[in-house]
Amino acid sequence: xxxxxxxxxxxxxxxxxxxxxxxxxxxxxxxxxxxxxxxxxxxxxxxxxxxxxxxxxxxxxxxxxxxxxxxxxxxxxxxxxxxxxxxxxxxxxxxxxxxxxxxxxxxxxxxxxxxxxxxxxxxxxxxxxxxxxxxxxxxxxxxxxxxxxxxxxxxx
Numbered sequence: 001x002x003x004x005x006x007x008x009x010x011x012x013x014x015x016x017x018x019x020x021x022x023x024x025x026x027x028x029x030x031x032x033x034x035x036x037x038x039x040x041x042x043x044x045x046x047x048x049x050x051x052x053x054x055x056x057x058x059x060x061x062x063x064x065x066x067x068x069x070x071x072x073x074x075x076x077x078x079x080x081x082x083x084x085x086x087x088x089x090x091x092x093x094x095x096x097x098x099x100x101x102x103x104x105x106x107x108x109x110x111x112x113x114x115x116x117x118x119x120x121x122x123x124x125x126x127x128x129x130x131x132x133x134x135x136x137x138x139x140x141x142x143x144x145x146x147x148x149x150x151x152x153x154x155x156x
Contacts, residue, residue: 026123030062032143037063039147044068046086048076048106066090077106083114098138098153100146102127108136117153119146 036043044066045057054069066089070076073085087094094115101107101118103126108118120136121143122128133139137156138149 025060026143028143032146033063035147036150041150042066042090042092044086044090046070046073046082046089078110080110080114083111083116087114087116098150100143104130104132104135119149119153121146 033043033045043064045062045064046066046068047070049057049069049071051069051071054067054072057069058067068086068089070082073082075081075085077083083099086099087097090097095117097116098119099107099111099116100121101111102121102124104120106126108120111118117138118136119138119140120127120131121140122131123142138153140146140149
């Protein structure tokens with residue numbers, strides 16, 4: 001597995017500062033993405049966001065190979081067509097992709113349904129309310145655990 005697709009690793013709350021808006025990232029996002037890129041993983045970011053949000057996220061120059069929003073693809077999660085598009089865009093086989101998410105209903109179940117490996121990151125309201133332990137292939141408390149965790153997935 002030489003691919004990881006991380007998604008929704010930002011808080012999703014727009015922040016206004018003067019004339020510029022951006023998305024407030026969790027502090028573990030950029031270091032995690034950079035570590036994965038340094039390890040030569042293909043890194044993609046995809047989630048349910050608007051075209052405008054995608055523009056702001058691209059301005060952050062995150063270390064990734066692909067950054068797409070549901071508006072870009074004209075399909076939203078949890079529709080399996082979103083995950084099929086993700087697979088097609090990546091150029092990898094489903095079993096080579098680790099999909100990172102914090103929602104059982106929107107992320108993990110539909111990702112698993114399309115054959116992706118699943119990684120749950122416990123954060124945000126939904127990460128505590130609706131998650132069922134043992135549902136994902138890998139469970140993390142922080143994205144800083146992801147690079148090592150992917151090695152565990154590779155060993156399986």
